[in-house]
Amino acid sequence: MELKTEYEFILPRGYVDAEGNLHKEGVMRLANAKDEIVPLNDLRVQRNRAYLIIVLLSRVVTKLGDLKEVNTGIIENMFASDLRFLEEMYNRINEDEATVQVSCAECGSTFEKEFGRLGES
Numbered sequence: 001m002e003l004k005t006e007y008e009f010i011l012p013r014g015y016v017d018a019e020g021n022l023h024k025e026g027v028m029r030l031a032n033a034k035d036e037i038v039p040l041n042d043l044r045v046q047r048n049r050a051y052l053i054i055v056l057l058s059r060v061v062t063k064l065g066d067l068k069e070v071n072t073g074i075i076e077n078m079f080a081s082d083l084r085f086l087e088e089m090y091n092r093i094n095e096d097e098a099t100v101q102v103s104c105a106e107c108g109s110t111f112e113k114e115f116g117r118l119g120e121s
Helices: 033-041 043-047 049-060 073-078 081-092
Strands: 006-016 024-028 061-064 097-102 109-114
Touching: 006 081, 033 049, 033 081, 043 049, 049 061, 049 073, 049 081, 049 097
Parallel strands: none
Antiparallel strands: 006 024, 024 061, 097 109
16 A cells, blocks of 8 residues: 555635736645654744744645745735645644554454544544
């Protein structure tokens, strides 16, 4: 089984650049430990904890329309609904979930059972 590390998305509204071009389609990659640690050293995050998601998304959104790069300036100028969309997507694809192979005692068929994060019931 191959691990999926990149996820395509289409923003609900889209980012409008300085020339008025609309960018809606993009790619987000899975976060690594460095992606979650480095932003904590950013002075903008230290001054305002709410800025953490801006820095984090600028690291993991690898493509947005025809833009050459995605940086904090682009993320902070997105419509609020698009920012919420990306934040929810980030949380969804980076969830700590585990699946195990189980067999039915009665019929013998096998299937995958998904478990939530530690501490969840």
